[in-house]
Amino acid sequence: MNSVSETATRQGRVETATLLDGMHAGYNVHLDKFDGPLDLLLHLIRKNELDIRDISIAVITRQYLDYIKLMKELNLEVAGDFLVMAATLLQIKSRMLLPVEEPEESEVEEGDPRAELIRRLMEYQQYKEAGMLIGSRALLGREVFVRTSVEPLLSEARNEEGPLEVSLFELVDAFRVLLERIPAEHFHDVAAAETFSIADSINEILSLLQERDAVQFDDLVRDEFTRERVIVTFLALLELCRLKLIRIFQNGPQGNIWFVPAVVQDAVEERPLLVQ
Amino acid sequence: MSLPAIIESIIFAAESAVSLDRLCDMLSEFERDDIRVALAELAGSHEGRNGGVHLAEVAGGWQFRTRPEFHQYVVRHVKTKASRFSQSSLETLAIVAYRQPITRAEVEHLRGVDCGGVLKSLLEKRLVRILGKKDIPGRPLIYGTSKEFLEVFGLKDLKSLPTLREIQSLADVPQFERQEELPLGQDEGVSEEDSLSLFEE
Amino acid sequence: MSLPAIIESIIFAAESAVSLDRLCDMLSEFERDDIRVALAELAGSHEGRNGGVHLAEVAGGWQFRTRPEFHQYVVRHVKTKASRFSQSSLETLAIVAYRQPITRAEVEHLRGVDCGGVLKSLLEKRLVRILGKKDIPGRPLIYGTSKEFLEVFGLKDLKSLPTLREIQSLADVPQFERQEELPLGQDEGVSEEDSLSLFEE
Numbered sequence: 001m002n003s004v005s006e007t008a009t010r011q012g013r014v015e016t017a018t019l020l021d022g023m024h025a026g027y028n029v030h031l032d033k034f035d036g037p038l039d040l041l042l043h044l045i046r047k048n049e050l051d052i053r054d055i056s057i058a059v060i061t062r063q064y065l066d067y068i069k070l071m072k073e074l075n076l077e078v079a080g081d082f083l084v085m086a087a088t089l090l091q092i093k094s095r096m097l098l099p100v101e102e103p104e105e106s107e108v109e110e111g112d113p114r115a116e117l118i119r120r121l122m123e124y125q126q127y128k129e130a131g132m133l134i135g136s137r138a139l140l141g142r143e144v145f146v147r148t149s150v151e152p153l154l155s156e157a158r159n160e161e162g163p164l165e166v167s168l169f170e171l172v173d174a175f176r177v178l179l180e181r182i183p184a185e186h187f188h189d190v191a192a193a194e195t196f197s198i199a200d201s202i203n204e205i206l207s208l209l210q211e212r213d214a215v216q217f218d219d220l221v222r223d224e225f226t227r228e229r230v231i232v233t234f235l236a237l238l239e240l241c242r243l244k245l246i247r248i249f250q251n252g253p254q255g256n257i258w259f260v261p262a263v264v265q266d267a268v269e270e271r272p273l274l275v276q
Numbered sequence: 277m278s279l280p281a282i283i284e285s286i287i288f289a290a291e292s293a294v295s296l297d298r299l300c301d302m303l304s305e306f307e308r309d310d311i312r313v314a315l316a317e318l319a320g321s322h323e324g325r326n327g328g329v330h331l332a333e334v335a336g337g338w339q340f341r342t343r344p345e346f347h348q349y350v351v352r353h354v355k356t357k358a359s360r361f362s363q364s365s366l367e368t369l370a371i372v373a374y375r376q377p378i379t380r381a382e383v384e385h386l387r388g389v390d391c392g393g394v395l396k397s398l399l400e401k402r403l404v405r406i407l408g409k410k411d412i413p414g415r416p417l418i419y420g421t422s423k424e425f426l427e428v429f430g431l432k433d434l435k436s437l438p439t440l441r442e443i444q445s446l447a448d449v450p451q452f453e454r455q456e457e458l459p460l461g462q463d464e465g466v467s468e469e470d471s472l473s474l475f476e477e
Numbered sequence: 478m479s480l481p482a483i484i485e486s487i488i489f490a491a492e493s494a495v496s497l498d499r500l501c502d503m504l505s506e507f508e509r510d511d512i513r514v515a516l517a518e519l520a521g522s523h524e525g526r527n528g529g530v531h532l533a534e535v536a537g538g539w540q541f542r543t544r545p546e547f548h549q550y551v552v553r554h555v556k557t558k559a560s561r562f563s564q565s566s567l568e569t570l571a572i573v574a575y576r577q578p579i580t581r582a583e584v585e586h587l588r589g590v591d592c593g594g595v596l597k598s599l600l601e602k603r604l605v606r607i608l609g610k611k612d613i614p615g616r617p618l619i620y621g622t623s624k625e626f627l628e629v630f631g632l633k634d635l636k637s638l639p640t641l642r643e644i645q646s647l648a649d650v651p652q653f654e655r656q657e658e659l660p661l662g663q664d665e666g667v668s669e670e671d672s673l674s675l676f677e678e
Contacts, residue, residue: 036590131567138545141558175370285529328486346486
């Protein structure tokens with residue numbers, strides 16, 4: 001009998017213990033210890049001194065399910081990811097119960113139901129350790145410090161010409177904060193619908209026209225040639241025409257339809273809209 | 277670790293000049309006299325190496341400073357320094373990016389403040405450009421983002437702009453809730469012996 | 478005024494790391510090769526004097542920083558800023574660092590858990606940035622690490638991350654885990670009985 005079982009025997013079983021029953025508070029549970037199902041599985045593998053390449057699915061599955069059960073009994077919210085893994089484990093376990101023609105021991109091979117899980121565990125372990133290595137470095141603001149006093153010469157001078165330093169996230173986040181500040185009705189068409197909107201299409205056409213001098217209608221609908229896409233693109237083009245942002249050409253009755261920017265760079269003067 | 281080096285690290289990282297008294301408070305394991313000697317030694321060694329920086333005695337204590345004769349070089353840095361965006365520039369740029377083509381009046385309606393100055397500076401930085409004039413009374417200018425805008429944000433095209441929903445969805449899903457240590461009595465549910473190994477640590 | 482001293486004054490005064498390219502831009506009256514040599518000389522002289530501060534190469538540039546071993550003294554005067562990173566932040570950061578450009582779904586597949594909240598907080602800390610969108614159906618956002626990531630973790634560039642091969646060999650003989658499991662030989666885990674239970678249930 002192993003040490004765990006001995007512990008269990010010594011403690012005995014308390015069938016009706018409740019969560020808040022301090023009398024039996026013999027253990028502290030670190031439920032925040034596991035950063036996900038893979039983390040929990042790695043812990044169980046280590047605990048049982050299993051070879052990660054040849055894990056005993058039965059043992060791991062039982063202990064994993066016990067843990068989930070415990071979380072539920074403690075009224076902790078069990079994240080969906082943990083339940084998905086539980087289902088995966090049970091599936092692997094049931095597949096392992098099926099008779100195998102030529103059983104090969106301690107080999108993870110193609111037909112092994114555990115193969116995918118083991119590969120994921122090994123990969124995860126790699127990044128978990130990489131994270132620990134990164135985290136153990138001397139960090140700026142924690143072990144390493146830079147000068148915090150301000151050079152008087154530089155504090156007065158503000159620079160308007162230099163390169164810009166701003167991240168995409170800051171841009172989007174600025175927009176998000178703005179939206180939270182103002183009433184929703186101003187933004188009826190901003191909360192993007194599932195589908196491709198006219199605004200999306202306008203943006204796409206404008207960005208295409210930044211790259212090239214002329215665009216064909218077919219270019220705009222080539223990727224996703226759906227009825228809806230064509231209509232939306234068409235409406236977007238009409239809107240752009242109305243705004244006098246593009247000019248449209250056709251080189252024959254059934255020929256390709258071409259679009260060119262109506263204004264070049266920053267020129268503001270008006271150009272006639274041509275539809276030939 | 278020598279005492280002068282310890283003092284150097286403290287003075288370097290400090291926000292303002294550090295006095296001898298303050299040093300003695302902090303380094304209570306050292307004698308005041310030793311600290312004074314080490315400080316003088318430190319100042320002397322920096323004076324002696326003829327670098328661009330020295331340990332200067334200023335009002336209230338000691339501080340590392342660039343030597344005045346190097347100031348002509350130090351100020352050059354300002355010209356190539358990356359400038360950070362103000363919140364109003366960022367907000368205006370975001371509105372133009374997401375709502376283009378858009379007029380100034382529409383931007384101002386959304387922000388609730390005058391945006392003429394901000395728009396002008398975004399035009400000067402070539403992040404925003406004039407696309408044309410809107411066909412409504414008054415024929416206001418309409419704005420959109422430029423090629424430079426895409427370059428600054430490293431975007432291939434406007435389609436690559438993250439949508440608001442994509443950013444919001446990052447926070448939507450509740451995280452696996454972190455729990456404080458819970459005292460646990462033995463529980464009927466955890467009947468199998470092996471599962472106890474979970475609680476051992 | 479010697480060139481190393483000039484460079485010292487510029488790097489000292491700057492708020493963030495200064496690259497060789499930046500230095501060459503600023504000091505256009507000097508040859509690039511001379512600047513490179515002077516920079517190396519400067520770094521070497523600070524390394525040699527064994528002070529509390531040295532010239533560190535981080536995020537593609539150079540910056541004066543306190544040496545890590547002095548932190549116990551520096552923190553007596555300066556507030557520490559970097560909060561401890563949680564295991565999930567570090568794991569996510571490692572995955573983004575090694576696998577960039579990477580989508581949220583790919584990070585989540587590797588970690589086996591929802592990463593929206595972690596990614597958002599890394600974005601807010603500016604350690605991770607949005608690189609654009611991936612050219613696959615749904616056009617998901619792709620993420621990478623930022624310059625701040627290199628600065629905070631004191632990395633010269635992404636190549637100076639420990640290579641995954643090193644980590645792989647580490648995974649073969651898991652150091653951390655072995656340490657925790659000491660004393661070895663004591664079988665607190667699975668017994669033969671347990672392994673046999675495979676076909677019992």
